[in-house]
Amino acid sequence: MNAPASSQPWIRSARYDGLLILAPPFVALLVVLVLPARFRATGELPLLAWVGLVLLIDVAHVYGTLFQTYFDPVRRRERRTLLWVAPLACYAAGVALHSAGGLWFWRALAYLAVFHFIRQQYGFLRLYARREGPAPGAWLATATIYAATLYPLVYWHLSPPRNFNWFVDGDFVQRDWPAARHWATALYGALLVAYAGRELWLWRRTRAFNVPRNLLLAGTAVSWYAGIVWCNGDLAFTLLNVVSHGVPYLALVWQGRPTSATVAAPPRRGPWAGKYGWLAFLGLIAVFAYLEEGLWDGLVWREHGPVFGWFQALPDVSRAAWLAWLVPLLALPQSTHYVLDGFIWRRAATSRLGPQRSQAQVGIH
Numbered sequence: 001m002n003a004p005a006s007s008q009p010w011i012r013s014a015r016y017d018g019l020l021i022l023a024p025p026f027v028a029l030l031v032v033l034v035l036p037a038r039f040r041a042t043g044e045l046p047l048l049a050w051v052g053l054v055l056l057i058d059v060a061h062v063y064g065t066l067f068q069t070y071f072d073p074v075r076r077r078e079r080r081t082l083l084w085v086a087p088l089a090c091y092a093a094g095v096a097l098h099s100a101g102g103l104w105f106w107r108a109l110a111y112l113a114v115f116h117f118i119r120q121q122y123g124f125l126r127l128y129a130r131r132e133g134p135a136p137g138a139w140l141a142t143a144t145i146y147a148a149t150l151y152p153l154v155y156w157h158l159s160p161p162r163n164f165n166w167f168v169d170g171d172f173v174q175r176d177w178p179a180a181r182h183w184a185t186a187l188y189g190a191l192l193v194a195y196a197g198r199e200l201w202l203w204r205r206t207r208a209f210n211v212p213r214n215l216l217l218a219g220t221a222v223s224w225y226a227g228i229v230w231c232n233g234d235l236a237f238t239l240l241n242v243v244s245h246g247v248p249y250l251a252l253v254w255q256g257r258p259t260s261a262t263v264a265a266p267p268r269r270g271p272w273a274g275k276y277g278w279l280a281f282l283g284l285i286a287v288f289a290y291l292e293e294g295l296w297d298g299l300v301w302r303e304h305g306p307v308f309g310w311f312q313a314l315p316d317v318s319r320a321a322w323l324a325w326l327v328p329l330l331a332l333p334q335s336t337h338y339v340l341d342g343f344i345w346r347r348a349a350t351s352r353l354g355p356q357r358s359q360a361q362v363g364i365h
Contacts, residue, residue: 094328
């Protein structure tokens with residue numbers, strides 16, 4: 001028989017993980033499937049969708065990092081040097097890049113973001129594989145989670161310009177190379193077949209099936225493939241990309257950093273405690289996101305005036321010399337989020353998490 005739900009390596013519980021970590025990519029795909037066809041093949045992104053996806057999920061989730069760093073007195077003491085150095089280094093690097101050319105800045109930030117998105121999926125994979133001992137072909141899970149994210153990106157880089165971008169037009173280096181796309185697709189398909197074959201062999205041998213790990217891999221594969229390869233629309237890409245990344249990240253932040261085999265979170269205090277503490281949590285990061293995007297819109301973009309009416313009184317900054325200092329400053333929460341997340345979720349493996357993890361570090365990046 002299959003292992004009961006209680007034996008599955010959930011981070012918090014089947015219900016919590018299922019709804020907030022594993023279901024988002026499938027829900028996003030379902031929404032894409034019922035959208036009018038034009039949203040799967042054009043650069044159209046309605047204002048309401050921009051507010052819900054970009055402002056309230058994509059930008060807001062960046063500020064979730066605050067609850068694992070600057071807002072946590074214990075981790076603030078543990079990471080004192082890192083929490084000072086990271087934003088200063090990000091800002092200095094940003095100014096240097098933007099001074100060399102705005103596209104250099106956005107390109108570097110885009111590739112840093114991509115790395116962050118990929119490593120988050122790997123981090124979840126390691127959490128869901130934390131109870132698995134050594135077994136033949138265990139490396140296939142790692143190879144597959146990386147391929148599920150890298151193959152669509154390779155396809156994107158080897159395609160003509162798409163109807164979407166990561167940040168700005170031209171931030172990815174692209175070359176239309178159909179033959180290379182075909183080879184990449186074939187290799188990716190072969191890896192998926194090998195992974196599925198290994199899971200079937202393992203189940204027949206042990207009657208064990210890791211439900212969250214396989215749902216994570218399936219969700220990652222379908223959301224990245226549908227958002228980048230199958231669809232060529234800004235709304236479809238944004239919906240699949242943002243929901244699949246931002247919602248699970250906030251769920252993990254709210255749960256707290258994994259600390260034991262049961263992944264129990266420490267008790268919350270202050271405004272985050274109590275039955276409705278999550279409303280204060282989401283409300284605060286939404287306010288931060290609104291203020292950040294208001295400054296972007298008022299000072300730089302001027303694209304969403306109806307949403308940021310108060311900010312339209314700010315001066316429209318257009319001089320390259322000023323933008324070289326301003327743009328990296330406005331992007332600092334994002335760049336710092338990418339860098340800090342490479343550290344705050346990493347932790348040395350302990351015996352409480354199982355002997356199979358004694359040689360590795362596990363976490364979200």
